[in-house]
Amino acid sequence: xxxxxxxxxxxxxxxxxxxxxxxxxxxxxxxxxxxxxxxxxxxxxxxxxxxxxxxxxxxxxxxxxxxxxxxxxxxxxxxxxxxxxxxxxxxxxxxxxxxxxxxxxxxxxxxxxxxxxxxxxxxxxxxxxxxxxxxxxxxxxxxxxxxxxxxxxxxxxxxxxxxxxxxxxxxxxxxxxxxxxxxxxxxxxxxxxxxxxxxxxxxxxxxxxxxxxxxxxxxxxxxxxxxxxxxxxxxxxxxxxxxxxxxxxxxxxxxxxxxxxxxxxxxxxxxxxxxxxxxxxxxxxxxxxxxxxxxxxxxxxxxxxxxxxxxxxxxxxxxxxxxxxxxxxxxxxxxxxxxxxxxxxxxxxxxxxxxxxxxxxxxxxxxxxxxxxxxxxxxxxxxxxxxxxxxxxxxxxxxxxxxxxxxxxxxxxxxxxxxxxxxxxxxxxxxxxxxxxxxxxxxxxxxxxxxxxxxxxxxxxxxxxxxxxxxxxxxxxxxxxxxxxxxxxxxxxxxxxxxxxxxxxxxxxxxxxxxxxxxxxxxxxxxxxxxxxxxxxxxxxxxxxxxxxxxxxxxxxxxxxxxxxxxxxxxxxxxxxxxxxxxxxxxxxxxxxxxxxxxxxxxxxxxxxxxxxxxxxxxxxxxxxxxxxxxxxxxxxxxxxxxxxxxxxxxxxxxxxxxxxxxxxxx
Amino acid sequence: xxxxxxxxxxxxxxxxxxxxxxxxxxxxxxxxxxxxxxxxxxxxxxxxxxxxxxxxxxxxxxxxxxxxxxxxxxxxxxxxxxxxxxxxxxxxxxxxxxxxxxxxxxxxxxxxxxxxxxxxxxxxxxxxxxxxxxxxxxxxxxxxxxxxxxxxxxxxxxxxxxxxxxxxxxxxxxxxxxxxxxxxxxxxxxxxxxxxxxxxxxxxxxxxxxxxxxxxxxxxxxxxxxxxxxxxxxxxxxxxxxxxxxxxxxxxxxxxxxxxxxxxxxxxxxxxxxxxxxxxxxxxxxxxxxxxxxxxxxxxxxxx
Numbered sequence: 001x002x003x004x005x006x007x008x009x010x011x012x013x014x015x016x017x018x019x020x021x022x023x024x025x026x027x028x029x030x031x032x033x034x035x036x037x038x039x040x041x042x043x044x045x046x047x048x049x050x051x052x053x054x055x056x057x058x059x060x061x062x063x064x065x066x067x068x069x070x071x072x073x074x075x076x077x078x079x080x081x082x083x084x085x086x087x088x089x090x091x092x093x094x095x096x097x098x099x100x101x102x103x104x105x106x107x108x109x110x111x112x113x114x115x116x117x118x119x120x121x122x123x124x125x126x127x128x129x130x131x132x133x134x135x136x137x138x139x140x141x142x143x144x145x146x147x148x149x150x151x152x153x154x155x156x157x158x159x160x161x162x163x164x165x166x167x168x169x170x171x172x173x174x175x176x177x178x179x180x181x182x183x184x185x186x187x188x189x190x191x192x193x194x195x196x197x198x199x200x201x202x203x204x205x206x207x208x209x210x211x212x213x214x215x216x217x218x219x220x221x222x223x224x225x226x227x228x229x230x231x232x233x234x235x236x237x238x239x240x241x242x243x244x245x246x247x248x249x250x251x252x253x254x255x256x257x258x259x260x261x262x263x264x265x266x267x268x269x270x271x272x273x274x275x276x277x278x279x280x281x282x283x284x285x286x287x288x289x290x291x292x293x294x295x296x297x298x299x300x301x302x303x304x305x306x307x308x309x310x311x312x313x314x315x316x317x318x319x320x321x322x323x324x325x326x327x328x329x330x331x332x333x334x335x336x337x338x339x340x341x342x343x344x345x346x347x348x349x350x351x352x353x354x355x356x357x358x359x360x361x362x363x364x365x366x367x368x369x370x371x372x373x374x375x376x377x378x379x380x381x382x383x384x385x386x387x388x389x390x391x392x393x394x395x396x397x398x399x400x401x402x403x404x405x406x407x408x409x410x411x412x413x414x415x416x417x418x419x420x421x422x423x424x425x426x427x428x429x430x431x432x433x434x435x436x437x438x439x440x441x442x443x444x445x446x447x448x449x450x451x452x453x454x455x456x457x458x459x460x461x462x463x464x465x466x467x468x469x470x471x472x473x474x475x476x477x478x479x480x481x482x483x484x485x486x487x488x489x490x491x492x493x494x495x496x497x498x499x500x501x502x503x504x505x506x507x508x509x510x511x512x513x514x515x516x517x518x519x520x521x522x523x524x525x526x527x528x529x530x531x532x533x534x535x536x537x538x539x540x541x542x543x544x545x546x547x548x549x550x551x552x553x554x555x556x557x558x559x560x561x562x563x564x565x566x567x568x569x570x571x572x573x574x575x576x577x578x579x580x581x582x583x584x585x586x587x588x589x590x591x592x593x594x595x596x597x598x599x600x601x602x603x604x605x606x607x608x609x610x611x612x613x614x615x616x617x618x619x620x621x622x623x624x625x626x627x628x629x630x631x632x633x634x635x636x637x638x639x640x641x642x643x644x645x646x647x648x649x650x651x652x653x654x655x656x657x658x659x660x661x662x663x664x665x666x667x
Numbered sequence: 668x669x670x671x672x673x674x675x676x677x678x679x680x681x682x683x684x685x686x687x688x689x690x691x692x693x694x695x696x697x698x699x700x701x702x703x704x705x706x707x708x709x710x711x712x713x714x715x716x717x718x719x720x721x722x723x724x725x726x727x728x729x730x731x732x733x734x735x736x737x738x739x740x741x742x743x744x745x746x747x748x749x750x751x752x753x754x755x756x757x758x759x760x761x762x763x764x765x766x767x768x769x770x771x772x773x774x775x776x777x778x779x780x781x782x783x784x785x786x787x788x789x790x791x792x793x794x795x796x797x798x799x800x801x802x803x804x805x806x807x808x809x810x811x812x813x814x815x816x817x818x819x820x821x822x823x824x825x826x827x828x829x830x831x832x833x834x835x836x837x838x839x840x841x842x843x844x845x846x847x848x849x850x851x852x853x854x855x856x857x858x859x860x861x862x863x864x865x866x867x868x869x870x871x872x873x874x875x876x877x878x879x880x881x882x883x884x885x886x887x888x889x890x891x892x893x894x895x896x897x898x899x900x901x902x903x904x905x906x907x908x909x910x911x912x913x914x915x916x917x918x919x920x921x922x923x924x925x926x927x928x929x930x931x932x933x934x935x936x937x938x939x940x941x942x943x944x945x946x947x948x949x950x951x952x953x954x955x956x957x958x959x960x961x962x963x964x965x966x967x968x969x970x971x
Contacts, residue, residue: 024830035756037814038856039764096839101826101910103849110839129849134763138852142825151819181805210758241776244726245779246760342852345761348780349730429832478740521742522751526711526880527806530739530752 001027002446004438007175009161009217011037013045013133013420014403015196016497017427018434023152030188032156032177034212038141038417041198042423045133046251046280046342047422048125051090053114053581056122063087068623070418074117074295074369074411075559076598077230077616077623082376082408086425087381092128093424100139103128103650105338115256115338117296117416125417130251130341136420160532162219162222162460164193164399166510172398173445176456178464180532181523185461187453189445191438194392194400195221196427199368202536204493204546205485207365208240208249215551218405221465222546226394228372228603228611229407230370231543232483232550235414235560236493237366238301239325241346247364250325251415252335254359255294257334259327261305262358263314273316273324273358284308289631296630299413299560306494309362311361316360326358365493367419369410369560370550372401373602376408382622384429392430400434402426407600412559415577417459467531475517477534480518482536484511487667488544490552496563501552504547512541546603546611553613556597568593571634583634583641590627590642598625613652680925689880702783704734706753707797707805713873716804719753720745720793731771731778731796732760735808746915755808762944765855768862769808775862779943799862805872815858817891818900824922826913838911851906851952853945860898860939860949867895868930875911895932896924899941902952903919908959923962930956 004027008015011033019029026340031037052061067087069294071078098112099103105113114123128135143507147153158180164173165187174189200215201207222228239254239261240247240651255261262281269276285304297305305323307316316322327335327343333354335343346354350483377388384391392408402423409422487507513581515538515573556566571582599615608614627642629635709716722745723737731899736817739752757767760779767778772942779798786794801809840848861867870890904920907913926968930953939949 021831035758035764035766035813036856039758039766039815041759043760043763043764046763092833095833095836096831099826099828099834101837101907101913103840103845103852106840106842106845110841112836131763131853134855135852139826143831145816145820145827146823157762210764212758213762219731244729248761255862294846338971341763345763348762349728349782353781423670454720476740478736521749524710524751527754527809529754530742533739593842644965 003100003446004435004444005030005189005446006438007032007188007193008196009194010031010040010196010198010405011155011157011173012040012042012196012198012403013137013140013423014427015194016137017143017152017424018194018196018431020140020143020147020400021428021431022151022434023147026430027152027303027435027438029147029153030156030190030439032152032159032188034158034180035161036157037144038666040136040137041213043134043257043419044208044210044249045136045420046249046258047117047125047253048115048132049094049136049418049424050117050124050415050417051126051421052124053091053094053112053126053491054089055114056124056429057121059491061122061124061341063090066090066120068246068414069120070409071623072626072628073410073415074413075628076620077233077411077558077600077618078409079376079423079600080622081378081382081384084353084622085429086409086422087427088383090421093421096382097136097139097424098352100143102139105129113494116295117256118252118292118295118301118482118527118530119415125256127253127338127615130253130339130343135418136424136555140424143225145191148397154443156241161195162218162397163220163456165456166396166517166660167226167452168474170225170396172396173448176453176460181527183462183464183528186458187457189448189453190447192398192400192434192435195372195405196401196403197405199371200543201365201368202363202481203484203547204234204488205482205542206243206245206247206489208247208365209235214536216536216539217544218401221394221396221401222400222603223394223605223609224401224540225605226401227274228370228398228546229373230550230601231546232413232492232554232559232601233412234493234547235366235367235369236302236363238298238305238363240366241349242320242322242362242364243349246346248289248360249342249364249366250346250361251339252295252298253264254327254339254342257327257338258330259294259325259331260444261294261301261323261325263308263316263323265314267313268315268318272477273326274328277425282314292630297413297415299562300630303496303562304659305363312600321522322362324358325361325430328356347585352436353600363494365489367410367413367414369402369407369414370547371405371407372602374401374406374408375601378619386429387436389433389603390439391431391433392426393437398437400430402430402498411552412561445646464531464535467520467534468523468525468528470518470520471523473517475514477515477520477530477537481512481537481540482538484508484544488547492547494562495509495613496551496561497565498552498555498563500546505548505552508541508544513616514543528529542605542609543609546613548614549611550601550603552585554597554601556593560599570632571637575661579637580641583637586638587627587645594625673687681849689885696791702729702734702787703793705739705793706733706738706807708753708807709798711806712803712871713964719750730779731783731794732757732767734783734794734806749880753808754806758905763855766797766856766899768857768859770799770862771795773797774801775859775942775954780944797837801862801911802858802870803869809882812856812858814891815856815861815897815899816893817888819903821892821896822900822904823916824900824907825909828912832865842913844909848909850908850945850947851902854899854901854902854947855945857944858899859944860944863938863942864898865936865938866934867897870894894928894964896928896935897947898953901930901933901956902947902949905952905955905959918963921960924956925960925964929961933957
């Protein structure tokens, strides 16, 4: 039997870890990437990677708590078995990266140092300065280069994935790609295709994401029939540096190392921030969330910063929104050792030394929790069955998705330093299952008749030619992209309202219509970035629509998806009985909302290109959903009522079980 | 030069679009300033290069990337001709991916962190953009830096682990060792050190009509192997020779560094360290490599 051949699209953490594992298991891998893989967006990840470790374990931490923090932080929207498996793999993944040479920061005794990140009370985050993503990516890049020298991996850098090739039975048999230098097309027969192309920040114009994060590969798979899950869940990072071309990330690790967020109590106080006394500052996160302080989960920190600027009018500056992120109380030596990379970015792009002067920051679009819908096979212990071909497989057999572009691990909100883990985990873990899938597909793709690939090649060549010929249109793709980005940022980020979402949907349809009249300003057929951009812009509209429609239909607040019209306010009564009554009503509403909305959103591309949305139940078999109460007014009261209910419910179950259950429960 | 003219349009002040600054139409028309830029263009490998000039609306805090984005959007030269957008490489826009290296006002640097205000201080008339000169031009400002990555293969810049199964943590490493290694590990493969190096000269081969892609690739690899590996690769070799597991193949790296195109080609101009955007101590790595190579050569004599 011929050796299986796998095509990996995207060379960030997920794509590289899958490639490394597949090559090690004897599979021939073609690795396609828009940029040299060492330049992938994972390089921008800063803060660190989470796992239970020997230190936290002795402080009461374990894999279950990491799992629980992740699903609680994600507002219970993720299927629990994959998250459990990921948390279980955390320690061995960090160990592996350590062996690969990642220069993790060290304790004086030479162990890996750890810091605390948002949404947990444990120091679970291993880090390499403030460029952890870069260091993890490089070590995987190095291993893949090793396999390249061995002849197991062939890289196709500066290539664009255009469409998956499906056989008559609907199984993925490869893909059509294009060389971005010569503009030549090529069919890649493959026994499985893995998409690992990251997020879709460019839908929002400027974000913390890199320029390759345009979502085009995912959009192309979606239009070929792949389902898209939880599209409306977009993480807006609380702290980014505003810029004309990009909103650069200021890592959560700045707060993990003691950074404090504040605004002057006097609106637009003109004084130098260093001259504003403590008593005239509002450390609003610490005041409102005494337990987590500046390290509340990202969705909450983002809303608070947005709110204090827009609703309370306390933005530091008058004509642009920002708050202070202050590190000036931390010793310079500590800052340089633990945060050097990100502080240099601030200094370089803002011309101000953040070790001396508080930084000015504001939220920015950062991560796509949603992505291609993928399957998994649950094990008897509640995790996943390793080697199952279902793990990470989309609804199209033979087509897989891993990393940020799958929807599986982060639910409604991702915790900081969990993304690097989910990317590496999904890449490593899927490999044996992908191979099993290759072996189950009957004859090898390389033996397929060329007819299968010819029609895709012809279709893509034709699409390209048609676009090149569009020199007479009256629309400019770069202007349209800016309009799309401004629209999506305005209506589909921190605060969402139904009337705005509905209007925006219509507006995206009209932008898409105008896109059809785009003129290309370069009609040549050599390194034509203009036509490639125009094509990828066209791919953004289907994704923008599913984000908007998913958000419009979901009438609730969950994680990053916040609709004030459906918010559940805290408890304001002071009289004990009334307080209890309000808490009971709150819990009633919470339970009703859970029944109605604790569902994965699944978008399929309809015949006219419009998204069709359905909902699937979420597997919450490991831990039942509970109210997410970080800092909610009256949260203690609600928590008490909630615990009583759960207690009563479990007592009720026991009572129903009767003597037989009792007899069986002697262990 | 920044020229001022009256304009009624307002521009994006660089804030997220929730910001009121984006909607700054207060009825006053601020004078619109423009930035002039000249770009050395080339349509394809082997073609003649030519200058084209552009004029871009000035925006506060803009960088060379925002200039090039605007050049692409307007697709019009300063004299009003419709021209194809300028091709250039970029990705992260925060100086960590290493894509956007070019010659800006004659100096090799990253386009993303090249801020226009400072460039105008250097040359108030016009900003000049040229492609790197040590790599073959693909188009306009895009060059082929494949050789840079090939050098990493030559020096085996990796930790030779057995496999990716679970074998517990890596070796204990002192904080001093980590702090020594970390700066070397932040190399973004931008190629600035190679562009500035007098010993690193351009290798540009053209595929012959009768040559297969594989044959061309093999010929190119042979040519690369004969050329100087470059400061970045020497520094990576030292990074891995300093790692407890990495040093298990230290001899193989030293073999590479002492063969053709190796460390002996370094002329000690020290330009590399001067232009490195990440301030990596490249000359220290080169000195270490030189010492290690000498010791190793002597040891080899006695080991015979």
